[in-house]
Amino acid sequence: MRTTRGTPAAPLLRSAAFRLGALQAALFALTALVLFAVTWWAVRGYAEGQLRNAITDEAGEMAALAPAKIAGEVARQVAATPQGPFYYAYFGADGRLRSGDLPAPAPAPGWVALQVRALARDHDGRSEVLALSRRMGNGDTLVVGRDRRSADALNDLLQGAFLWAGAAAVLLALLGGALAARSYMARMQVVAASAARIVAGDLGARVPRSGRGDEFDLLAEALNAMLARIQGLMEGMRQVSNDIAHDLRTPLAHLRQRLEAATREAGSVDAFRNAVERALADVDGVLATFAALLRIAQIESRQRRAGFAAVDLSALLNTLADDYRPVLEDLGRRFDVVIAPGLRTHGDRALLTQLLVNLIENALRHTPAGTPIALSLGTGSGGPTLSVADSGPGIPPAEHARVLGRFVRLDAARSTPGSGLGLALVAAVADLHGIALAFEDNHPGLRVRLDFPAEDAT
16 A cells, blocks of 8 residues: 555554654544543433433322322323333232232332333343332332433433544544645655755755745754755865865975975085975975864864853954054054954954954055055944954955955965965854954955954854
8 A cells, every 4th residue: 555645654654743643543532432431421310310300200290199099090101101101010018019010029119220021122122110119108109110211312322422423533633644644754755855865966955945934944944054054064175175286286396396406406515404494494384274274174163162251352452453563663554543442252362363363464465565554443233343454455346255265365466475264264263253254345445344243142
């Protein structure tokens, strides 16, 4: 047996949705059973009470007659309505049946259940009668009874109604569980199909949303965000591999050429020493590049968030400004610093320092001599806002996103030293701290704006 959409019946029955439906069916059946028991006892008691009231009233009317007339009235009632619903018997003081259709002997006073013969009333030809026996003042005994046909019919009706209603409810619950399970499995198969495409190498695959805003759409949003993150990391790793192969080839080639030239041309110890020192410088540059890459990878893995603490941004920038002011004065540059006091954030002080140092060094390295640099810190709409601005050539708007990648160097920066990892580290630190990083036109030059989150929002 197979359900629609090719879903096998066995997995459908083993699904959590179907088990939930089965559990609901079992709980409903138990609830229906308890409800039936309570209703049955209540209705049975009510019917029994009504039956006893009718018998008591009839016996009272009979007992109100003169003793000499009771036997005749009993005979008349039996002749008028044979086979019930009322049954009568009048016994003399000697215990002999004087009239009526109830069997002898005379029962003791009170309520009693009697078996009487009936015409095809039951399979065994007998019917149960509830009777009230009363001792008269002259020693005679009056017995008035009524069969239980109405109470038994009501009992059978209740049993049948609850049985069919319970069975129908259980079947509907199981059917609902099966339908829900099929729907859930269909949605899960969509998720599994997307995962299979990703495993097969299609990193752009995403889990489709139904648009209903249900839990599956929430799951799809979470999975798609995770997949986008994984895709970005995979593409970044692939790009890093390509960039390492491309950008480190040049310094390694220079290193080989210098060592080879030293073996051919150096004729003295000093010449060999100079060649080795230049080779060591090249090796140090390569090691520095790898150290920067490892630092970026560590930041992007978010391992540094455990060390976050309150950071006084104003004090941090004042310290950096004091450190760089003599450097810019020696270079004949103006250093404009405006720092609002008392501004704080939550983060890693060492990483934030590295971010700011990279931005200031980037402005120094890629602007002409004499170009002023401005550093400012103020209060934005959500938290502190920091900017590093210069009046240099700037970065074309089309290149703003690209320069944040690893080993990216614009044509104008090819002649300056560096590995193209400075802004990549800035972007990684900003992302770790939830800082909005933006490049703006400074008319002329470049303004790098950092919008920090509020301290209580981190």
